Amino acid sequence: MISKTLMAASTRPIILAILSRGEDYGYSIIQKVKDISGGNLEWTDGMIYPVLQRMEMDDLIASQWKLSGENRPRRYYTITGKGRKELSFELKGWRSVWQALNRFIEPVPAED
Amino acid sequence: MFDLEKAVKKWKKDLQRHEVFEDGLVADIELHLRDAYEAQRKTGLDEEAAFRKAVAQVGKADSIASEYDKNRLVKLDRHSPLRPARFMPALVWNYIKTALRVIRRQKAFSLINISGLAIGLAVCMLIVLWVADEWSFDRFHANAGRIYRVYRDESAAQAGSTSALTPPPMAAALKADFPDIIRATRFGYWRKPLVSFGEKKFNEENYRHADPDFFAMFTFPLLKGNPETVFADPYSVVLTESTAAKYFGKEDPMGKTLTVNNTYDVVVTGIMEDIPSNSSIRFELLSPFALLLKEFIGEDNNDNWGFNSFASYVMLADGLSSHDLDRKLDGYLKKYQDEDTDELALQPFTDIHLFSNLGHDIRGRGDIKYVWIFSVLAGFVLLIAAVNFMNLSTARSANRAKEVGLRKVVGAGRPQLIRQFFGESVLMAIFALIAALILLELLLPFFNSLSGKQLTSPWRSDPVLLLGFLGLALLTGLISGSYPALFLSSFQPIRILKGTMRSTAANPFFRKSLVIFQFSLSVFLIIGTIVISRQLSYIKSLDLGFDREHIIHLSIHGELHDKYDAIRERFLQNADVLHVTASMALPTDIQSSPGTPEWEGKDPDVKMEIKADFVDYDYFETFDIPLVEGRSFSKEYATDMETAFIVNEEAVRRMGLAKPAVGKRFGFWDIDGQIIGVMKDAHFQSLHHKIEPLVFKMFRPWLRRLYVKFRADNISGTLRSLEKTWNQMNLGYPFEYRFLDEDFEDLYRSEARLGSIFRSFAALAVFIACLGLFGLASFVAEQRTKEIGIRKVLGSSTLSIIALLNREFFRWVLIANLIAWPVAYFVMLQWIQKFAYRAKITLGIFVLSACIGLAVALVTVSVQTLKAARANPVDSLKHE
Numbered sequence: 001m002i003s004k005t006l007m008a009a010s011t012r013p014i015i016l017a018i019l020s021r022g023e024d025y026g027y028s029i030i031q032k033v034k035d036i037s038g039g040n041l042e043w044t045d046g047m048i049y050p051v052l053q054r055m056e057m058d059d060l061i062a063s064q065w066k067l068s069g070e071n072r073p074r075r076y077y078t079i080t081g082k083g084r085k086e087l088s089f090e091l092k093g094w095r096s097v098w099q100a101l102n103r104f105i106e107p108v109p110a111e112d
Numbered sequence: 113m114f115d116l117e118k119a120v121k122k123w124k125k126d127l128q129r130h131e132v133f134e135d136g137l138v139a140d141i142e143l144h145l146r147d148a149y150e151a152q153r154k155t156g157l158d159e160e161a162a163f164r165k166a167v168a169q170v171g172k173a174d175s176i177a178s179e180y181d182k183n184r185l186v187k188l189d190r191h192s193p194l195r196p197a198r199f200m201p202a203l204v205w206n207y208i209k210t211a212l213r214v215i216r217r218q219k220a221f222s223l224i225n226i227s228g229l230a231i232g233l234a235v236c237m238l239i240v241l242w243v244a245d246e247w248s249f250d251r252f253h254a255n256a257g258r259i260y261r262v263y264r265d266e267s268a269a270q271a272g273s274t275s276a277l278t279p280p281p282m283a284a285a286l287k288a289d290f291p292d293i294i295r296a297t298r299f300g301y302w303r304k305p306l307v308s309f310g311e312k313k314f315n316e317e318n319y320r321h322a323d324p325d326f327f328a329m330f331t332f333p334l335l336k337g338n339p340e341t342v343f344a345d346p347y348s349v350v351l352t353e354s355t356a357a358k359y360f361g362k363e364d365p366m367g368k369t370l371t372v373n374n375t376y377d378v379v380v381t382g383i384m385e386d387i388p389s390n391s392s393i394r395f396e397l398l399s400p401f402a403l404l405l406k407e408f409i410g411e412d413n414n415d416n417w418g419f420n421s422f423a424s425y426v427m428l429a430d431g432l433s434s435h436d437l438d439r440k441l442d443g444y445l446k447k448y449q450d451e452d453t454d455e456l457a458l459q460p461f462t463d464i465h466l467f468s469n470l471g472h473d474i475r476g477r478g479d480i481k482y483v484w485i486f487s488v489l490a491g492f493v494l495l496i497a498a499v500n501f502m503n504l505s506t507a508r509s510a511n512r513a514k515e516v517g518l519r520k521v522v523g524a525g526r527p528q529l530i531r532q533f534f535g536e537s538v539l540m541a542i543f544a545l546i547a548a549l550i551l552l553e554l555l556l557p558f559f560n561s562l563s564g565k566q567l568t569s570p571w572r573s574d575p576v577l578l579l580g581f582l583g584l585a586l587l588t589g590l591i592s593g594s595y596p597a598l599f600l601s602s603f604q605p606i607r608i609l610k611g612t613m614r615s616t617a618a619n620p621f622f623r624k625s626l627v628i629f630q631f632s633l634s635v636f637l638i639i640g641t642i643v644i645s646r647q648l649s650y651i652k653s654l655d656l657g658f659d660r661e662h663i664i665h666l667s668i669h670g671e672l673h674d675k676y677d678a679i680r681e682r683f684l685q686n687a688d689v690l691h692v693t694a695s696m697a698l699p700t701d702i703q704s705s706p707g708t709p710e711w712e713g714k715d716p717d718v719k720m721e722i723k724a725d726f727v728d729y730d731y732f733e734t735f736d737i738p739l740v741e742g743r744s745f746s747k748e749y750a751t752d753m754e755t756a757f758i759v760n761e762e763a764v765r766r767m768g769l770a771k772p773a774v775g776k777r778f779g780f781w782d783i784d785g786q787i788i789g790v791m792k793d794a795h796f797q798s799l800h801h802k803i804e805p806l807v808f809k810m811f812r813p814w815l816r817r818l819y820v821k822f823r824a825d826n827i828s829g830t831l832r833s834l835e836k837t838w839n840q841m842n843l844g845y846p847f848e849y850r851f852l853d854e855d856f857e858d859l860y861r862s863e864a865r866l867g868s869i870f871r872s873f874a875a876l877a878v879f880i881a882c883l884g885l886f887g888l889a890s891f892v893a894e895q896r897t898k899e900i901g902i903r904k905v906l907g908s909s910t911l912s913i914i915a916l917l918n919r920e921f922f923r924w925v926l927i928a929n930l931i932a933w934p935v936a937y938f939v940m941l942q943w944i945q946k947f948a949y950r951a952k953i954t955l956g957i958f959v960l961s962a963c964i965g966l967a968v969a970l971v972t973v974s975v976q977t978l979k980a981a982r983a984n985p986v987d988s989l990k991h992e
Contacts (some may be wrong), residue, residue, distance in 0.1 A: 026140060027147040045148060046171035049140050050179030057187060075140055 130177035230547035232497020239490035249465035268453035300422030320395035337382025529601035537593025545585035630881035631928030637874035650951035657794030659736035710779035742774035742789030755785030763805035798859035893980035901985035
C-alpha cells in the first residue's frame with residue numbers, strides 16, 4: 001500500500017506511461033495498474049474518469065469512441081505530443097527523487 | 113431474481129442525480145461497471161454479489177462527482193467549451209454595430225450620457241489648460257532656475273511686513289560684494305511718460321527701466337539689435353514688436369528717435385518679441401535704468417539706500433544654491449545704512465507668480481491656493497461625470513440582460529462580454545471626447561474673459577496635452593465602463609432567459625451616496641454663489657462716505673504739472689464742471705507714510721502708522737466728504753498751505769485727542785502744524801480693510817492727479833468739451849482720463865471674478881448632479897415597473913405613484929443639504945472674513961439654496977417618474 005498523496009501524484013505519470021505504449025480504455029488502464037503493481041496501487045476505479053477528463057482538457061491525451069473486439073463501444077485514449085513531453089518531464093522528476101532517496105539510505109562509508 | 117439491467121438502471125439514476133454527470137460521462141462509467149461485473153462473475157460470484165462488488169470497485173458517485181466538479185470549475189475558468197479565440201475580428205464589427213444600435217435606440221439616454229461625460233471632460237480640460245498656464249509662468253526663461261528676486265523683510269520694524277521694493281544702489285552692490293552673483297539688474301519705473309513720434313503720442317503705461325544685465329538674465333529674444341550693446345547708451349530704448357508697429361508701422365524702427373515727455377529723445381536700439389502672456393515681468397518699452405536716474409529721480413539717488421522703489425533681480429552662478437547666499441545676506445543692509453533694520457532675502461524668480469505674497473508686489477499674480485482648488489475641482493468634476501456615466505449605463509443594463517444571455521448561450525465567455533462592454537464605453541468616451549473638444553473651443557473665449565487669460569485650445573498650443581486628453585478620455589471610458597462590464601457579464605444566462613433575473617445586484621449604497629455627494633456639492637456651490645453675490649452687492653451699496661460718481665481723473669506728470677493751475681481755471685469755466693482739484697495719489701491708492709506723527713499730549717512711546725496724501729483746495733468738496741469738525745483747506749487762510757492738517761475720525765480716535773480736535777497741535781514730516789478739520793471716516797480702500805488713520809496736507813509740488821467733477825446730465829457732452837479745451841491749450845499730451853468709480857470697482861475685481869467662477873461651477877455642478885439623479889430615477893423606475901403596474905391596477909392614481917417615487921429622492925436631497933449647510937457655512941465664513949465689512953450670512957440663504965436644489969431635483973426626477981407612473985400597467989404586466 002502507498003500513501004494517498006503519493007498516489008495522487010503518481011496517477012497522471014502512470015496513465016501517461018501506460019498510454020505511451022499504445023491506445024487504451026479506462027477499464028483496461030485500471031487493470032494494468034493493478035496487475036503491474038501487484039495490487040499495491042489500489043485505485044478506486046471510478047476516480048480515473050475525472051482524471052482522464054482533466055488530462056484531456058490539458059491536451060495531454062486525446063480520446064475517441066471505438067468499437068472494441070467484443071463489439072462493445074469504448075472510449076480509447078491516446079497520448080499526445082504534449083503528453084509525451086509531460087511524461088519525460090515527470091520521469092526525470094521521479095528519477096531524481098528516487099536517486100535522492102537511495103543515496104540517503106545507502107550505508108555510510110567507513111572512513112567518514 | 114436479480115435483474116442486471118434493472119440494477120444498472122437504478123445505479124445510473126443514482127449517478128444522474130449529480131448534474132455534472134453528463135450522458136457521455138455516465139456511459140464511460142457504465143461500461144466500466146459492466147467490465148468489472150464480468151470480471152467478478154468470472155471469479156465465480158453469483159450475479160448479485162458480483163454486481164455489488166463491481167459497484168464498490170467503481171466507487172462512490174459523490175466523490176467521483178466532486179472530482180468532475182473540480183474539472184468543471186477549471187473548464188469554466190477557461191471559458192466556453194468552444195474555446196473561442198481571444199480576439200475575433202468578425203465580432204468586432206458586431207460589437208460596433210451593437211454599440212451604435214444601443215446609442216441610436218436610446219437617443220435621449222445616450223445624449224445625456226455622452227453630454228454629461230463631454231461636459232465633465234471639457235471642464236477638466238479647461239482647468240488643466242488653466243493650471244498648466246499658471247505653472248508655466250516665467251519658466252520659459254532659460255535661466256529661470258538661477259534668477260532670484262531680492263526683497264526686504266521688514267519684520268523688525270513691523271511684524272510680518274515685507275516689500276518687493278529695493279533701493280537703486282543695491283543691485284550693483286550685491287553683484288560687487290558676492291562673487292556668487294554673476295548678474296544683477298534693477299527693474300522699475302517712475303511715472304508713466306508721454307512718448308511721441310511725430311504726431312503719434314501715447315501715454316505709455318508699460319515703459320520700464322532696467323540695467324544692461326537684463327537681457328543676459330532673462331530670455332526675451334531680440335529680433336533686432338545686439339543684447340550686449342542695446343543699453344550701451346543711456347538714451348536708448350528697446351521696443352516690443354507690437355509697440356514698434358504702433359509707432360513706426362512697417363518702417364524699420366532701428367535707429368529711429370522717440371521723444372519722451374516732450375523733453376528728451378531716446379534712440380531705438382533693439383526690437384524684441386512680444387512678451388508671452390505667462391510672464392510676470394511685463395513691459396512694452398525698456399530703457400536703461402541710468403536714464404531713469406538722469407531724467408526722473410536724479411543721479412544722486414543712485415546712492416540712496418533709503419529710496420525703496422524698485423525691484424532688484426540677481427542671477428547666481430550655475431549650480432549654486434541660494435541658501436548660502438541667503439545666510440550671507442543677514443545684516444547686509446546695515447553695512448550701507450546704520451539705522452536700517454530690514455533684512456534682505458532671496459525669492460526664486462519662478463515663485464513670484466504663484467507663491468509670492470510680498471508687500472508692493474507685481475500686480476496680477478496668481479495664487480497657488482486657486483491652482484490646488486481648481487485641480488481638485490477638475491478631479492471631482494471628472495470623477496462625478498465618470499461615475500454618473502457608470503450609473504446610467506448600469507441602470508440601463510436590465511434592458512440588455514437578454515442580449516447578454518443570448519451571447520452567453522451561443523458561446524460568449526465572460527471575457528468576451530467584458531471586452532464588448534469596455535469597448536462600448538470607450539467608444540462612448542471617444543464620442544464624448546470629440547464633443548468635449550468642440551465644447552472646449554466654444555467655451556474658451558468665455559473662460560478666457562472669466563479668468564483673464566489667453567488660453568488656446570490644445571490643438572494649437574500643445575499636442576502633448578491633446579494626447580494627454582485622449583488618454584484621459586480612454587481612461588475615463590475604461591473606468592466608467594468597468595462597473596457595467598463586470599456587472600453585466602456576471603449574469604447567468606439561464607436566469608435571464610427564464611426571466612427570473614432581477615437587476616438588484618448593483619450596490620445601492622454606492623449609488624445613493626454618490627448622488628448625495630453630488631447634491632451636497634451643488635448645494636454648497638449654490639450657497640457660495642449667493643453669499644458672494646450678496647457680499648458684492650453689499651459692498652456696492654455700502655455708503656463709502658464720499659462721492660465717486662461723475663468724477664474723472666487725469667495724470668498731470670511732467671510739464672503738465674506746471675500747467676495745473678491754467679488747466680484748472682479753463683476747466684472750471686465749463687458750466688457743467690462742478691469742481692476741479694488734485695492730489696498726489698488716487699484715493700484708492702493712498703499709502704502709509706514712514707514715521708509717526710507728533711501730536712499734543714502724545715505718549716513718546718506710542719507709535720501710529722498713518723496714511724497720508726497731499727491735496728489741493730477743493731479736495732473734500734469734490735468728493736463730497738463731510739467734515740465733522742472744523743473746515744477744509746481754504747485760500748482765505750494763508751497758513752493752510754504751510755501748517756494745516758486735516759485728519760480723519762479714525763486718526764483722532766487713535767491719537768486719543770479730546771474734542772475738539774481742531775486747533776490741536778499736530779506735526780508730521782518735520783512740519784509743526786495744527787489740525788484744522790476732521791473729516792468723516794470714508795472707505796477709500798477696499799472693504800477688505802478697516803478704515804485706517806489718514807492725514808491730508810496741502811503740498812502743490814507733488815500733485816500728480818487732477819480730478820474733475822461734473823454734472824450727472826450730459827456726461828458725454830461735457831467730456832467732449834473738456835477734450836476740446838484740453839486740445840486748445842496745446843499741452844502736448846493726449847486727453848486721457850479714467851472714471852474714478854472704475855478704480856473702485858477694480859478693487860473688487862478678483863471677488864467679482866470669483867463670483868462668476870462660482871456661478872459657472874454651480875450651474876455645472878447642478879447639471880451634473882441632475883444627471884446623476886436622472887440616472888438613479890430611471891434605474892429605480894425601471895426596477896419598480898411591475899410594482900407600479902400592480903399599484904395602478906389596484907387603483908393607485910398617477911399622482912400618488914409620483915409621490916411614492918419622489919419621496920425617496922426628496923430624502924436624499926434633504927440629506928445632501930444637511931451635509932452641505934455646515935460645510936458651506938464654515939467655508940463662506942472664512943471667505944467673508946477677508947472683508948472688514950460683511951453682509952450677514954443668513955439662514956434665508958441656506959433655505960433658498962435648499963429650495964433651488966430641491967426644485968431642480970424634483971423636476972429632474974419627475975420627468976422620469978411621470979413616465980413610469982403614466983405607463984399602461986398592461987405593458988408592464990403582460991410578460992408575467
